[in-house]
Amino acid sequence: MDQLTEQSFAILRHDGRTSFSDIARQLDTNRASIAKRINPLLQSGDIRIIAAVHPRLLGLHVLAHLSIQTEGDAGQLAERICQLNSPVFVSERTGKYQLISELHTTTMAELHDEIRAIRACEGVVDVQVLVYERTLKSFFLGEEPALADLPIDSTDLKLMELLQQDGRMGYAELAEAVDLSISGCRTRINRLTETGAMRIGLMRQRTDMTSHLTFGFGFITQGDLEPLVRLIDEQAGVEFMARTIGRFDFVSTISFPTLGEFNDFVAALRGLAGVTSLETWLHARIHKERYQHSLHRIREGAAVLADRAAVAAP
Template sequence: MDAITEDALALLRTDGRLSFAELARELGVPRAAIAARISPMLDSGELRIVAAVHPRFFGLNVMAHIALRISGDVDRIVAEIGDRIPAVFISETVGAEQLVVETHVRSLGELQAVLREIRGLPGVSDARHLIYDHVLNSFFLGAEPDGPQAELDEADGAIIQLLQRDGRTAYRELADHADLSITAVRSRVNRLVKAGIMRIGPLGQRSDSTGSLVFGIGVNLAGDGDEVVALASRRRGLEFMARTVGRFDLLATIAFSSLQDLNAFLDQLRRIPETRAVTTWLHARIRLERYQFMQRREG
């Protein structure tokens, strides 16, 4: 992936509805240069632009990372987890654990039920979890919204439903579907995004041929870790970062161009006085990544 493509995708993460012309203006390149890179990715399904509503808005206040040690059939376990629990992310990993699962649930009681379900699967020998105390950065959903959120009405729901399928759906089609004017639809989309309720951005189709190496990094801290957060935040490949409760104080997912790139970052990280311990694992194969499963808000 060249620098123009990377920069265009970075802009789409801030606003997935940016046109090719707007992307070209921002990057100072011809529109054709953007179209030649992004259009094939969209047409092939390698890249999708979709909308998601932040899980906390749906009352899914407990977001957890679960690391599994398994000895059974990986494909079967992945399929069972995908069918039986509200998983939004499943990855095969290289390290002490063989699978990482992320789930969003309403309460600690629901999380406990999810853990019992997973631990009861044949072939799962251990499941260790972390709870996200506060999401600082996410490849797709962004930072957590602050404060109370506005209520959604039927028109908002209709707009979100279409944008979950295609985040670049034309305003005219959204207006027809929601029975509103184009101006009203545009205003609602902007309100949902600015309030942090909805995010529209790119979701890549991960594959074994992906050029970058995606690592999970768990950090134990002696302090607030602000310098560690600042270091990770400067990384172009940062996909996710959260302060956590459990065996780590901070969890990050970062893409690196090479092992040399990873080692240089780890050297910097370990030199920070607040860093007490660093644990890493490689995301060898992303098996599930979904953010559109939340279709309605439940009371």
């Protein structure tokens, strides 16, 4: 993939609704050069532009990371785990634990039930659980926004649902679907993205992991976390950072174009005084990566909002 395509990807990852003309201006080229690179990839499904709604906005208050030790065919077991309700990420990995899964649930009780279901799967030997205390960065979303006072109504939820299917849907089409003016529709979408409740960006098809190496990092730390956070945040391929409760204090996911760059980064990490232990693993095959949430979660959110409105009514 040429440099112009990769640079276009970087812009669309930050804002998936950036026009081809704006991308061309930023990269000092013409619109046709951008369109001929991006349109075929959108049409083939190699890339998608989708909205990611912050999980806590949908009532998903418990986020967890599972390391799963298996026996037998790890790939078949991964596919079974993908069928459960709460996993948003499932991958085969290197090391003692053969699978990684990230779960988003409404309550600790729901998380408990999902873990029990995974433990009951044939081939599961052990499950180690980390609960995310605070997400600092994810593939689409930045640090967790303050959502408590953000007014969300059924129209906002409908816009989220539509943009999860096609993040580049035009304002006129969106406005017609939700019975708003174009300017009203644009205002609502800008409010959702500017507050961090929703992000619209590019997602690559990652079933083929030959073009880059995606590594997970688990840290046990002491003292100030700021130097570690700053070092990770400076990496071009950082996808995820979170403070956790469990066998690690902090986890991160970072992609590297070469093994040499990974080795250099690990050496820098080991030089930090606050890192007392570091474990790394390679995501060898990603089975599921869903940054947009199932549509039923949004519909449930709409029902919750309607119930709240009914209770609040005099």
